[in-house]
Amino acid sequence: xxxxxxxxxxxxxxxxxxxxxxxxxxxxxxxxxxxxxxxxxxxxxxxxxxxxxxxxxxxxxxxxxxxxxxxxxxxxxxxxxxxxxxxxxxxxxxxxxxxxxxxxxxxxxxxxxxxxxxxxxxxxxxxxxxxxxxxxxxxxxxxxxxxxxxxxxxxxxxxxxxxxxxxxxxxxxxxxxxxxxxxxxxxxxxxxxxxxxxxxxxxxxxxxxxxxxxxxxxxxxxxxxxxxxxxxxxxxxxxxxxxxxxxxxxxxxxxxxxxxxxxxxxxxxxxxxxxxxxxxxxxxxxxxxxxxxxxxxxxxxxxxxxxxxxxxxxxxxxxxxxxxxxxxxx
Amino acid sequence: xxxxxxxxxxxxxxxxxxxxxxxxxxxxxxxxxxxxxxxxxxxxxxxxxxxxxxxxxxxxxxxxxxxxxxxxxxxxxxxxxxxxxxxxxxxxxxxxxxxxxxxxxxxxxxxxxxxxxxxxxxxxxxxxxxxxxxxxxxxxxxxxxxxxxxxxxxxxxxxxxxxxxxxxxxxxxxxxxxxxxxxxxxxxxxxxxxxxxxxxxxxxxxxxxxxxxxxxxxxxxxxxxxxxxxxxxxxxxxxxxxxxxxxxxxxxxxxxxxxxxxxxxxxxxxxxxxxxx
Numbered sequence: 001x002x003x004x005x006x007x008x009x010x011x012x013x014x015x016x017x018x019x020x021x022x023x024x025x026x027x028x029x030x031x032x033x034x035x036x037x038x039x040x041x042x043x044x045x046x047x048x049x050x051x052x053x054x055x056x057x058x059x060x061x062x063x064x065x066x067x068x069x070x071x072x073x074x075x076x077x078x079x080x081x082x083x084x085x086x087x088x089x090x091x092x093x094x095x096x097x098x099x100x101x102x103x104x105x106x107x108x109x110x111x112x113x114x115x116x117x118x119x120x121x122x123x124x125x126x127x128x129x130x131x132x133x134x135x136x137x138x139x140x141x142x143x144x145x146x147x148x149x150x151x152x153x154x155x156x157x158x159x160x161x162x163x164x165x166x167x168x169x170x171x172x173x174x175x176x177x178x179x180x181x182x183x184x185x186x187x188x189x190x191x192x193x194x195x196x197x198x199x200x201x202x203x204x205x206x207x208x209x210x211x212x213x214x215x216x217x218x219x220x221x222x223x224x225x226x227x228x229x230x231x232x233x234x235x236x237x238x239x240x241x242x243x244x245x246x247x248x249x250x251x252x253x254x255x256x257x258x259x260x261x262x263x264x265x266x267x268x269x270x271x272x273x274x275x276x277x278x279x280x281x282x283x284x285x286x287x288x289x290x291x292x293x294x295x296x297x298x299x300x301x302x303x304x305x306x307x308x309x310x311x312x313x314x315x316x317x318x319x320x321x322x323x324x325x326x327x328x329x330x
Numbered sequence: 331x332x333x334x335x336x337x338x339x340x341x342x343x344x345x346x347x348x349x350x351x352x353x354x355x356x357x358x359x360x361x362x363x364x365x366x367x368x369x370x371x372x373x374x375x376x377x378x379x380x381x382x383x384x385x386x387x388x389x390x391x392x393x394x395x396x397x398x399x400x401x402x403x404x405x406x407x408x409x410x411x412x413x414x415x416x417x418x419x420x421x422x423x424x425x426x427x428x429x430x431x432x433x434x435x436x437x438x439x440x441x442x443x444x445x446x447x448x449x450x451x452x453x454x455x456x457x458x459x460x461x462x463x464x465x466x467x468x469x470x471x472x473x474x475x476x477x478x479x480x481x482x483x484x485x486x487x488x489x490x491x492x493x494x495x496x497x498x499x500x501x502x503x504x505x506x507x508x509x510x511x512x513x514x515x516x517x518x519x520x521x522x523x524x525x526x527x528x529x530x531x532x533x534x535x536x537x538x539x540x541x542x543x544x545x546x547x548x549x550x551x552x553x554x555x556x557x558x559x560x561x562x563x564x565x566x567x568x569x570x571x572x573x574x575x576x577x578x579x580x581x582x583x584x585x586x587x588x589x590x591x592x593x594x595x596x597x598x599x600x601x602x603x604x605x606x607x
Binding site: 094096098103111112114125129173176 | 504
């Protein structure tokens, strides 16, 4: 999608300066440290980062499912369709969950209730948000299963989750998620638990569904390959901050942040003649003992004096390309 | 399911227990249709007879047929146990679900309350409840139910604590389910199997307890036939007619043991940690 068209696009989700803390036995952790993120209608946004950088927490905040305590949103607003999700009553957010915003998860095998047939589970989810009778619900279920490419849906609805393969279970989860025609689909590492061939099938399915059913999507992953295949825009997270976000092509062609560059370098390339794969030195810092200044400074190859003192803010360096790094401040 | 049944039938004790249980249940359900003596009918000319063809288990001090009293007594005892564990299971499961799901104040309030119940010597608790309600079959059922309630609550609470962390519960929240539906459709069905297994063991306790309370005169009142009552009556004639005590006590003992063994076998069977072999 072109930038020009994007700007005219309506904003669907607008997260403004979201700060979220967790109180643990060892002390307070800032899991989200001022997130600013916009998601436009009909757009797929990839949220990329290492384990523990706050990707899933961002998604859970949108759903308002952060367990509190220990989690606490200190500050910030999450606008969805013009409403601040953090301020609406519980009954209303429950209608939005699964209705206007749906989610699919990493582990399909544990995301289905093991004691009920999958058909009944899909019908249950459909009836929560749509007033449909048993028969109509069943028809809709079969229809949804056909849409997610399930062979022989009439047989599948009478099966229990453990009788299905991981790929089929994930298709069921996708069917449940899409049954209410959500405005936003959050996919939290939808292919991580699947083997490579199934992964490819599920990705193809998501790409197919994007053409007509899925309107907007927030894809959370640590796999840049998946982002490249599916998303229009990418945001890279590091220890609770968004450190860079841009259009897909811009980000892949000219990554600015040293961390993003490191990530892209670490992907094996088919045509490259380099013998060694790139890597980012060091490990993710302990959220308890974050470094002074830029949180990435101990691992950064371009460390400067200012990086040790001042934490860089996210700023627009080129049109539509935001980065939080002192290298690009004038 | 078939695999489980096959494994169950491999274990001799569990087969034997199952046979005894089916026999006693059959006795309670169909026995009265085959027994020609009325359990309350007295034969004054035939008092304290040892077992004969006419009276297979002999007659008691009033000339009543012990065999027929055992058959009718089976109904009372089995039913009393059933109602008692139903009361305990329903109340206990409800309290366990609520306290496991809503950690914090509610949980603390419920569990400390149940701890108080557990702190009473169980027998004293039952006697106090019966004393408050007056001795009758209904009051011992309630007393046993209340006595077993905390055990159910603890069992269920433990299961709930682990199940509510499962991803399908989170997934249920994500599709917008209410707390009550999550409890009913996602958590309860997944913790039902330990409840069922423990119920067989608790049922044995309930039968024993019902007989004991009746033996002490707190439960079923004579002349109604009940195993505990019959044991109590038989006690007086222990020296001349030991069979009066022997048969009802035997039935209480066999039935309770059978349920206990079956419960153990079921638990071993369904506990994957014990399937190491």
